[in-house]
Amino acid sequence: MSIEIEKPLEEMTLETLAECCVRELSKYRRKESCDDRYCLEIFRRAVKLRNNEAWIVLQRLFSDNVRMWLGGHSHRELALRYEAEQTYVDDAFRRFWQAVSDQALSFSTIASALSYLRLCLHCAIMDTLRAFARANVERMPDYGHPDEPQVEDRYHENELWETIKSILPGEREQRVAYLHFHCNLKPREIIRYCPGEFQGEEEIYRLKRNIMERILRNADKIRWKLDGGMSA
């Protein structure tokens, strides 16, 4: 069944376009063929013409989709422990908006726009999880040591990493140091993430031991003070 368009798309009011969108949506749900031109026109007005009302209509139309994608996301449970559902939905739209305006992206089908919106939601979730993972690393268990180590001057991370590399002459030690300090991976995880790179967990434990011994022996090169801990 074809749709009769009385006016060209660009002359239709936003309300009419939104109504047509909803009508096409219900057709879609009845598994009938549907037409995405109305929706693309709303996208065009929101993104190219920067029409705020059109943007609000879009958010209203697709918020439920974003919510459902969040519901099916593999990290959903963890993500919802940190932030409310609505925060992720808003963040997904914000990122979408940022991308379409900054990178001059436009979409030829609604499916591609939704695919990209889905990716934005994914980024919103993963960036949040990363931020909390980082916060956890910074608060790693202290094994009963009461005093927080005092870092006198904050090293530029790159300089610190270069120093560590210079202390570790072997490529394999440098690689394990990277996977341990930069990626915070346990030997078992290293084997899983980097299959074929190492013979087994024992090799990684042995390399980690060499690394720590060398670092402690060269503590003076890594310019930090840890309440005497490193001077031992």
Added chain:
Amino acid sequence: MECPCLGAPKDEELLRYALDGDALPVMAQKHLEECQICQQRLTTYTDANKFLIGQLYRYQCPDLTLLSEYCIGTLPVHDHLQIELHLKSCPLCASDVAEARQFLTPPVDLLDQKLSSPFADAPLDSLQLVHWRAPVTVWHKKTQAAHVNPSHYQTDMVALSLEARSDCQSGILLKLTLSLVSEAEGPILFDGTRVELYHAVPILTGDQQLNEILPYIELLPKHMLKPVFSAQADTSGQITFHSIPVGEYLMIVYLPETAIVIERLYIEER
């Protein structure tokens, strides 16, 4: 600092405990609870470890926005290459990219049935995210094969063959091979020959396309200044590009006294 007691945990055991959270043998654990020397040994390890992880944890990792732009191929060439390099060493980001790619390629039934996405039944294998110049396909089917057109190009002296391969992990691989048409022309060393790929200039065929592009026309010079990808030939005249997004490109091969320019190079997945 050494602990003279027999029941003291060995350096190796203590390190596993401090660095990886592995359990200590029961005796060693008991000893540790009572021995100040061993507690100090442990503190040395944990403090150093905590400090270094606190400083270095994912400090080189690009954020998710950059990684997703990398996935859809909209980053400037320098950033694109930087991320590519990072992905080779960082398994966490490599896994993030794999996940993000998956998110750009939702399983068919996810769009078709479970979701109430209103208009998502456009042909799924032609989902396109249209950049103002080169369309970037964001839908990859794992079984799709990559194609490059033209696959062969020849001047009087030099032949260039092109081959594209699809790899679901790292995207499309474009392999070029330079060879001499005739030995009589004398040897040309291809080693180090530079090849650059630019986004193709759009072909304007209708008003609609023009309207699409007009608002972004001021971006043209900036984008044209830099190649999107560049690489150099090895000693056997082979050049390989990794993770090339589907699209239309302009290719320049800089030979010693001339250059091959292919104005329209199509890279597709079918």
